[in-house]
Amino acid sequence: MNNDTTILLVGHGSRNPAGNAQIEHFAEQWRARQPHWRIVICFIEHADILLDDGLDRAADSVQRVIVLPFILNAAGHVKMELPAAIARARKRHPHVRFECARHLGMGPAVLSVLKAQLAAQMAQLDHPDPKTTGVVLLGRGSSDAGANGELAKMARWMFEDSDHELVDLAFTSITWPRLETVVQRQVRLGMTQVCVLPVYLFTGVLMDRIQAQVARLRHQYPQLSIALGTHFGFDEGIFALVDQRVRDLGGDQGLLECDGCKYRRAAEAEHLHDHSHTHLPASHGHMHVHAHVNHA
Numbered sequence: 001m002n003n004d005t006t007i008l009l010v011g012h013g014s015r016n017p018a019g020n021a022q023i024e025h026f027a028e029q030w031r032a033r034q035p036h037w038r039i040v041i042c043f044i045e046h047a048d049i050l051l052d053d054g055l056d057r058a059a060d061s062v063q064r065v066i067v068l069p070f071i072l073n074a075a076g077h078v079k080m081e082l083p084a085a086i087a088r089a090r091k092r093h094p095h096v097r098f099e100c101a102r103h104l105g106m107g108p109a110v111l112s113v114l115k116a117q118l119a120a121q122m123a124q125l126d127h128p129d130p131k132t133t134g135v136v137l138l139g140r141g142s143s144d145a146g147a148n149g150e151l152a153k154m155a156r157w158m159f160e161d162s163d164h165e166l167v168d169l170a171f172t173s174i175t176w177p178r179l180e181t182v183v184q185r186q187v188r189l190g191m192t193q194v195c196v197l198p199v200y201l202f203t204g205v206l207m208d209r210i211q212a213q214v215a216r217l218r219h220q221y222p223q224l225s226i227a228l229g230t231h232f233g234f235d236e237g238i239f240a241l242v243d244q245r246v247r248d249l250g251g252d253q254g255l256l257e258c259d260g261c262k263y264r265r266a267a268e269a270e271h272l273h274d275h276s277h278t279h280l281p282a283s284h285g286h287m288h289v290h291a292h293v294n295h296a
Helices: 017-033 051-059 076-092 108-124 145-160 179-188 205-220 236-247 262-269
Strands: 005-011 038-043 064-069 097-100 133-139 167-171 193-198 225-228 277-279 288-290
Touching: 005 017, 005 051, 017 038, 017 236, 038 051, 051 064, 051 076, 064 076, 064 236, 076 097, 108 133, 108 145, 108 193, 108 225, 108 236, 133 145, 133 179, 145 167, 167 179, 179 193, 179 205, 193 205, 205 225
Parallel strands: 005 038, 005 064, 064 097, 133 167, 133 193, 193 225
Antiparallel strands: 277 288
């Protein structure tokens, strides 16, 4: 990596200061692993240094900025807010080349991390039998159906790569099903143990909520053994993944989610964004459906 390049690590941001502090600690560890890289951080929300400020700081005295969305699922923040912020930064810094790496995503690297988490939880149980142990992948939840579908894909991969008869997904907020509903279903289907795998990089308000949920479930189902995992942002696999995201830049691999999509380009040319991002009335909640629609 040349000295004229800055890597901007973009975290989501948490109302819990401990969550943001962990991302800062991750950046410190990443710098130690990559001493020749200039790595700075900013956040999308709930922090002092947000996108515009972070992009300006990253662009100071360099010719190139690599933006890395430190986010598992690509929803509105990655698809809309981040591209808009980068477009503004390009106008403010016309002599700086801004490139955006892909977000972390739900791929084989994260699956490997989750499998290791599951193995550790199974080792905590008195009877680690996958036939009677249900698995729940627990994500944050999004108003973007595509982002939720990424967790569904991960649950399917986990099911096909294990001997567990039940691998379900649940969400902590915004969308459904919730953890309580899924655990109830697994008990009805004969599970005597459940492993809950939070699909979170770092701690935060929602991780605190998950611990409270599991405490209530243990009280509600005293006959059920529940093993609870934790966030995994400091896993070796995550450090390897961010390294790979930076090194993969080049050609279409440097595109943002939805960049290059002909429907997005046509919509932006008409000052629209129907591709198809459908917002239901407020009475239905804020549902953001992201699908490529054939307009022919």
